[in-house]
Amino acid sequence: MRAFQLVHAQKPPELREVPVPDPGPGQVLVKVGGAGACHSDLHLMEAPAERLPKLPFTIGHENAGWVEKLGPGATGFAPGDPVMVYGPWGCGLCANCREGKENYCQKTGGLGGGLGGHDGGMAEYLLVPASRFLIPLGTLDPREAAPLSDAGLTSYHAVKRSLDLLGPGSTAVVIGAGGLGQMAIQMLRALSAAAVVAVDTSADKLTTAKRLGADEGLLSGEEAVTRIKDMTRGQGAELVLDMVGVDPTLRMAAQVARVLGHLTIVGLGGGALPVDFSSPPHECSVASPYWGSIPELMEVITLAQQQKIKMLVEGFPLERAGEAYQLLHDGKIQGRAVVTPHP
Incomplete structure (x- = not known):
């Protein structure tokens, strides 16, 4: 063969x-x-x-x-x-x-x-x-x-472990709208009441993300951070899924997560999450699930x-x-x- x-x-x-x-x-x-x-x-x-x-x-x-x-x-x-x-x-x-x-x-x-x-x-x-x-x-x-x-199982597990945070009025941010991110968006839509925000460097992928159920698609950068903070009344998102895992996306993830939220690193980009007394926000749990x-x-x-x-x-x-x-x-x-x- x-x-x-x-x-x-x-x-x-x-x-x-x-x-x-x-x-x-x-x-x-x-x-x-x-x-x-x-x-x-x-x-x-x-x-x-x-x-x-x-x-x-x-x-x-x-x-x-x-x-x-x-x-x-x-x-x-x-x-x-x-x-x-x-x-x-x-x-x-x-x-x-x-x-x-x-x-x-x-x-x-x-x-x-x-x-x-x-x-x-x-x-x-x-x-x-x-x-x-x-x-x-x-x-x-x-x-x-x-x-x-x-792609399906990993995204499902990453979402399911945080469902208790994703009631009405909550926000979930998916950084990276490729294959994994597209599945995560659909899982969030199927399982939770959260508003879903997709972030990517590609406008085409953001268009696909919105077609699959994202409420908003944002081009990666400081404007995206500002928009997410505005959407969440300055609090940040209950769940941030980084489907990329490089330094810039992890830095953004730490910026848009909220106190007592979840920051979940799914992507294998090899970046490092900036960690000090205030980053990520206080008592924000960080996890890197596997399958x-x-x-x-x-x-x-x-x-x-x-x-x-x-x-x-x-x-x-x-x-x-x-x-x-x-x-x-x-x-x-x-x-x-x-x-x-x-x-």
């Missing part, structure tokens, strides 16, 4: 011929319908060798498809079933895993899928170590649903089945995976690029 693999550190991945995996006891082979291209993959491509798993490995941690073959003892699914693949593969035995929070597995540190030394899904087939990592998709198309496993739990992914899929959320998807055949990542790098993907090995 063909697989898009990272072969050498700090060099572009390559499309290679590799053997089709044969599922062993308890394992499941999935025929990949869609594999989302994520910004975190770009960080992997730029990382030095000492920060990478053993090379080569197939990238792609946002995956959905159809069950191809069950290994001995694997149960719960049948060949042909459309499924979503939960990405962070934990041990299944620690306290967090037993609650479905395999993203915070105490044994593995939460790294799973294509991020943890296993081959990911940017290939024709993906070997999944256990059927507990598969969730039925029902009528959803795997080629369109794949990004829900990360979400298996039960939460089931809830995300239900929202998609109810048509309350929808990922904007641009499809690319496997041979154009490199092009998809280049467009992502250049900021030219409006929603989420999805590689489709089986169109």
Whole structure:
């Protein structure tokens, strides 16, 4: 089969011929319908060798498809079933895993899928170590649903943990209106009563954000900070989601958050949050969540089945995976690029 693999550190991945995996006891082979291209993959491509798993490995941690073959003892699914693949593969035995929070597995540190030394899904087939990592998709198309496993789940978890702050009259600010931000806007609209403010450097992305449910779209800068303060009567937003995570966005996040609010860092931009006695505001909680739990992914899929959320998807055949990542790098993907090995 063909697989898009990272072969050498700090060099572009390559499309290679590799053997089709044969599922062993308890394992499941999935025929990949869609594999989302994520910004975190770009960080992997730029990382030095000492920060990478053993090379080569197939990238792609946002995956959905159809069950191809069950290994001995694997149960719960049948060949042909459309499924979503939960990405962070934990041990299944620690306290967090037993609650479905395999993203915070105490044994593995939460790294799973294509991020943890296993081959990911940017290939024709993906070997999944256990059927507990598969969730039925029902009528959803795997080629369109794949990004829900990360962009959808991560955004959902980031919003859900702050719902107690988001009653009528509250404000939520989403910094970065790309694929993750677009999902966060829809999650806020589906789950809360908050006024939703999108902030981005791209006017086009702000137009998309408003179409997806944002009440206001602001170009990033000091004027955006002033406008948010005016909207909130000088108090700042109850929830600020930074979907970018670079120095300028984190600085803005600290400026527009409020006392006793939540500032949640989702983006992996590598910036540093300015922290002193008054920044962020007093008793504003700062968190950096990682993915979400298996039960939460089931809830995300239900929202998609109810048509309350929808990922904007641009499809690319496997041979154009490199092009998809280049467009992502250049900021030219409006929603989420999805590689489709089986169109």
